[in-house]
Amino acid sequence: MTTPPLASATDALRPLLDTVLDALREGTQARGGPMPGGGPEAVAGRLRAAVGDVLPEEGDPEALRHVVRALTEGSADPADPLCAAHLHCPPLAVAAAADLAASVLNPSLDSWDQAPAASALEQLVTRKLADWIYDPHSCGQSCRWGGTGGRSGTPPARASETPPTPATPDCLVTTGGTESNQLALLLARETLGPAVRLICGANAHHSLPRAAWLLGLPDPVTIPAPAGTLDPAALDAALTELPGPHLVAATAGTTDAGLIDPLPEIAAVCETHGARLHIDAAYGGGLLFSDRHRPKLTGLSAAGTVTLDLHKLGWQPVAAGLLAVKTPQDLDALQHHADYLNADDDTEAGLPDLLGRSLRTSRRPDVLKIAVTLKTLGRTGLGALVDQVCDRASEFADLLDEHPRFELHDRPTISTVLFRPAHATDDDIATTRRHLLTTGRAVLGRARMDGRLWLKATLLNPHTRPDDLAALLKLVEGTTPR
Numbered sequence: 382m383t384t385p386p387l388a389s390a391t392d393a394l395r396p397l398l399d400t401v402l403d404a405l406r407e408g409t410q411a412r413g414g415p416m417p418g419g420g421p422e423a424v425a426g427r428l429r430a431a432v433g434d435v436l437p438e439e440g441d442p443e444a445l446r447h448v449v450r451a452l453t454e455g456s457a458d459p460a461d462p463l464c465a466a467h468l469h470c471p472p473l474a475v476a477a478a479a480d481l482a483a484s485v486l487n488p489s490l491d492s493w494d495q496a497p498a499a500s501a502l503e504q505l506v507t508r509k510l511a512d513w514i515y516d517p518h519s520c521g522q523s524c525r526w527g528g529t530g531g532r533s534g535t536p537p538a539r540a541s542e543t544p545p546t547p548a549t550p551d552c553l554v555t556t557g558g559t560e561s562n563q564l565a566l567l568l569a570r571e572t573l574g575p576a577v578r579l580i581c582g583a584n585a586h587h588s589l590p591r592a593a594w595l596l597g598l599p600d601p602v603t604i605p606a607p608a609g610t611l612d613p614a615a616l617d618a619a620l621t622e623l624p625g626p627h628l629v630a631a632t633a634g635t636t637d638a639g640l641i642d643p644l645p646e647i648a649a650v651c652e653t654h655g656a657r658l659h660i661d662a663a664y665g666g667g668l669l670f671s672d673r674h675r676p677k678l679t680g681l682s683a684a685g686t687v688t689l690d691l692h693k694l695g696w697q698p699v700a701a702g703l704l705a706v707k708t709p710q711d712l713d714a715l716q717h718h719a720d721y722l723n724a725d726d727d728t729e730a731g732l733p734d735l736l737g738r739s740l741r742t743s744r745r746p747d748v749l750k751i752a753v754t755l756k757t758l759g760r761t762g763l764g765a766l767v768d769q770v771c772d773r774a775s776e777f778a779d780l781l782d783e784h785p786r787f788e789l790h791d792r793p794t795i796s797t798v799l800f801r802p803a804h805a806t807d808d809d810i811a812t813t814r815r816h817l818l819t820t821g822r823a824v825l826g827r828a829r830m831d832g833r834l835w836l837k838a839t840l841l842n843p844h845t846r847p848d849d850l851a852a853l854l855k856l857v858e859g860t861t862p863r
Contacts, residue, residue: 382440388485397445398481404446408453415461417454418821424455457824462842462849463856466826468636468664468690470841472698479753480698483746490744492722493733499746500733506752507552507703514669514689514705515550515682551709553738554748555702558663559588561688564704564740565659566592566628568686571714573626573657578602580619581630582611582642586661589630609638609830613646620654627656633678634665637828637837638790639797641665644680651683660684663702665795667694670763674771677794685711691751693841694767694795701747712737769843770796777838777850786858790835799828799835802861807834813861823856 386393417424431451441447458464460471488496490503555561566589569577579593579601590601602623604615611631620627629651631642644660651658660681666689668674669681681687685708691701706712716737718725723734736742755763774793781789781800790799801810810827814836817823826837836857 388487394485400446401449404449405453408450408456409458411450411454412456412458412821414458414821415464416457416818416821416824418819420819427451428455460842460844462845463822463853464824465838465840465842465845465853466824468693468839468841470693470696471844472692473696473754473758475757476697476750476754479750483749486746488746490735490738490746491742492735496735496746499749500735502752503554503738503746503748506748506755507554508549509755510689510703511550511552511705514552514666514687515707548709550705550707551712552706553704553712554744554751555704555739556700556747557692557702558586558661558688558690559592561663561690561702561704562586562588562630562659562661563592563595565630565686565688566596566598567740568706568711568714569628569657569659570596570598572711573628577626577628577657578623579628579630580604580616580623580656582606582632584609584611584635584637584640584642585630585632586636586663589661609635609640611642611647613643613650616647617650617653620650620656625654625656627654628659629656630659630661631684632665633660633662633668633681634795636664637797638799638830639664639793639795639839641677641794644678644683646680648680648683658684659686659688661688663688663690664693666690667763667767668795670694670760671767671771672764673768674795682707691754694770695751695754695763696766696841696843697747697750697754701751715740766843770840770845773840773842773845773847773850774798774838776847777840780847780850780854784854787854790830796840798838798840799830800838801833801835802857805861809862810834810836813857816860817856822860823853825853825857 388394417427419427428451431454432448457469459469486499488499490496490500493500553564555564566579575597576599578599579589581589581601582604584606590603593599593601602619604611604619606612616629620629629647631644631647633641633644648658662678662681665678666687668677685706687705689703689705691697691703692699695701719736723736728734758766771793774796777798778789778792781787781798786803788801788803802813805813811834814825814827817825826839828835828837838853
């Protein structure tokens with residue numbers, strides 16, 4: 382057997398890419414819909430039959446075609462308009478192409494000598510995004526002082542004083558909302574001390590209380606969210622009663638319904654009590670790209686840390702997470718020394734120290750696909766995509782509102798629509814969803830709101846058209862027991 386070529390040998394890579402593209406097309410055609418039919422056992426059985434022994438004695442030169450085709454045939458396809466269950470976007474072609482370059486070049490962002498250009502690119506992109514998130518003009522909001530720093534916050538300046546010049550915000554690249562939220566709690570713990578208590582709404586993402594458990598923090602306090610969003614009055618009462626220090630986590634784009642907490646009111650309560658504020662905008666943060674929808678994020682810049690996922694409303698391949706940090710000194714807690722990666726004399730000689738940019742060591746350059754997408758589409762291009770999916774959600778809500786056999790939960794805030802067949806029971810809805818899923822005809826999510834079970838359509842595909850939405854309703858209507 383000859384030594385296989387490296388990915389850097391582009392002449393050898395090109396025909397392999399043709400093989401992959403052919404296998405993707407063949408697998409998609411074989412699947413014939415948004416989801417493989419038959420359910421978990423049938424899908425796993427077909428994959429095992431197609432792949433065979435994954436570690437044979439002798440290699441198979443056709444393995445690339447066979448395995449990619451089998452995986453494609455057995456995949457949920459977020460590019461299919463009828464695949465709309467989760468915050469699982471279809472990635473842009475240009476982002477996927479850039480991700481290929483990242484795999485070929487294979488920089489590792491744990492030391493400068495493994496990623497000289499990638500580390501510089503990451504700095505360019507993260508500083509730009511951090512400035513943009515915290516620019517008070519980008520969300521039509523005024524800067525707030527306090528609620529983001531030390532144990533009691535920074536008081537607002539008196540009229541006769543000149544407000545201090547804030548430090549330049551920074552941003553870390555993460556694997557997604559879960560890692561960003563974990564880092565946000567870690568930075569709060571290191572800034573405020575190990576007694577800091579997380580206070581979040583019942584609508585908060587599950588990764589937040591899980592991060593508090595992981596970090597050994599006191600048990601979180603959960604504020605009821607009967608309308609689906611965090612109640613500022615209930616938050617004020619909790620902060621008044623509970624001893625500090627406090628970390629309040631608000632949400633801009635809930636997983637179940639895409640709702641946005643009242644951020645300006647929450648920020649004001651945090652400022653009054655000297656509480657640190659974190660905003661989980663993993664879903665809703667993409668609204669920043671849109672002139673029309675950006676005002677929904679008014680209050681975002683009051684947060685000490687902000688989570689943002691560009692593999693949701695950013696159309697990136699997973700992973701493409703970010704954590705914006707208002708006070709860059711907070712990142713000092715991540716500083717770490719390993720002589721083979723950031724020796725003191727190397728750092729003093731000017732080699733960048735990258736270990737403080739993550740808790741991970743080996744780290745691929747996910748920033749490349751982000752940079753290429755931002756540069757290719759610009760803010761207006763990305764904003765147009767955001768507007769398109771939000772428009773589709775509004776149109777879908779219109780269809781449901783006008784249909785006598787369906788009930789709409791509420792108008793969409795972002796691109797998530799909750800609905801249910803009229804007069805159906807919760808058991809009927811769960812059965813309908815599973816039937817559509819296991820037959821491979823449609824992929825819908827589920828959410829429990831107001832004590833009832835709802836079907837959930839999360840519309841992230843900018844190529845979805847009104848006819849696709851009508852077809853989705855027809856499928857649900859034809860499947861629901863009567």
